[in-house]
Amino acid sequence: MQLVEKMEAHGYPTNTVTYNSLVRGLCMHGNLKQSLQLLDRLIQKGLVPNEFTYSFLLEAAYKEKGVNEATKLLDEIIAxxxxxxxxxxxxxxxxxxxEGRTDEAIRFFRDLPAKGFNPNVVSYNIVLRNLCYEGRWKEANELLAEMDGDDRSPSVVTYNILIGSLALHGRTYHAMDVLDEMIRGRFKVSATSYNPIIAQLCQEEKVDLVVKCLDQMIYRRCKPNEGTYNAIAVLCEQGMVQEAFSIFQSLASKQSSSPNDFYKSVISSLCRKGNTYPAFQLLYEMTKSGFTPDSYTYSSLIRGLCLEGMLQAAMQIFMVFEMLIEKGYMPNETTYTILVEGIAHEGQMELAAQVLKELHMREVVSQHVVERLIMQYNLSAIDNF
Incomplete structure (x- = not known):
């Protein structure tokens, strides 16, 4: 609580909003106990916690200790x-x-009026999501039929839940019907609405329908995003790399940016989502088409391999930088930083420390980056910089 005491001593505002920032920060870093101490201090000062204070604490409680403990905490707060x-x-x-306790969740949901609250659209969406993803369509439809009124009318989130779950269960055409209904209802559709359908169509190898869906997206001014690229990459899993690349080629021609920038974005997006192998497959086709990978592209690939635990492969990719340097594409500080972080994430702290020291000696990473990595991964305890 030293930070709070210092704030108060220096006359900083100590209202509920100020405390909420501290509560949230502590909760995000797994310090639930300190957060609760802060709550007591808040109440002692006569400041009334608001809904955000409680929501931060309860969310931290169920993530850290489970929903049963979070429920006990709520009872204590009320007491x-x-x-x-x-x-x-x-x-x-x-x-x-x-926690997968859907039946308990439904009972809890039905008990809300007895606690003095009428469920709103958020409450309905929370339960609906579980019912749909568990394939409990009859119950989901009954719940949907109740969603009528200002506070609980179906929202964009409601429609996206239906689309995503139907697509996941292979009911692609039904998902498309829901999307059409969403559009007719003048709801704002986005790539989030289309991506599950595209992913399932790719899974089903229905390339023509994928292209049609993407054309409709663009017609409706829904810009493809990272999720779209990863959905298209599902074709690579089906052995349809050429088809996937053809689709990306078509999308590249419709972008305002250059094809090179678009392909860099695609590779980066795939690597961030754990689709590094499809990224390599597509990169091969892209380079045949004239795309020249740069240090950013290789940095993305290295990061993806490290995140997927393929450190040796990441090191091999790192070695091809010799070819890049010959062509005038110099690895940058970000590239080297990613490599060290990848090694550290694999738990090989001694190797990470050695690599970082070597990179610092070669003056390719700054002192600031060295200090940050030492602090973040406790590398100073292994090797003296």
């Missing part, structure tokens, strides 16, 4: 005179669903 609102109960509802 101390706290007055949580529906947001807090929605957090607990989310916790039950995330």
């Amino acid at each position: 101390k005179g706290g007055k949580p609102n529906l947001v807090s109960y929605n957090v607990l509802l989310t916790g039950l669903c995330k």
Whole structure:
């Protein structure tokens, strides 16, 4: 609590909003106990916690200790005179669903009026998501039929839940019908609405329908995003790399940026989502088509390999930088930093420290980066910089 005491001593504002920032920060870093101490201090000072304070604490509690402990915490808050609102109960509802306790979640949801709260569209969406993804369509439809009124009318999120779950269960045409209904209802559709359908169509190897879906997206001014690229990459898993590349070629021609920048973005997007192998497959086709990978592209590949635990492959890719240097594409500080981080994430701290020291001696990473990595991964305990 030293930070709080210093703030108060120097006359900084100590209102509920200020405390909420601290509570959230502590919760994000797994310091639930300190967060609760901060809550007590808040109440002692006569400041009334708001719905955000409670939601941060309850979310941290169910993530750290499970939803049962979060429920006990809510009971304690109420016993101390706290007055949580529906947001807090929605957090607990989310916790039950995330733990796969759907039937308990439904009972909890049905008990909300007895606690003085009418479920809103967020409450409905939380339960609906679990029912749909578990394939409990009859119950999901019954819940949907209840969603009528200002506070619980279906939202964009509702439609996206339906589309995503239907596509996941292979009910692609039904998902398309829901998308059409969404459009007719004048809801704002985005790439998020289209991506599950595209992914399933790629899984089913229905390339013509994928192209049609993408054309419709662009016609409706829905810009393809990272999720779209990863959905298209599903074709690579089906052995249809040429078809996937052809689609990316078509998308590249419709972008405002250059094809090179677009391909860099695609490779980076795939690597961030654990699709590094398809990224390599597509990179081969892209280079045959005239794309020249640069240090950013290789940095993305190295990061992807490291995230997927393929450190040796990452080291091999790192070695091809000799070819890049010959062509005038110099690896940058970000590239080297990614490599060290990848090694550290694999738990090989001694190797990470040695590589970092070598890179620093070669003056390709700054002192600032060295200090950050030492602190972040406790490398100073292994090797003296």
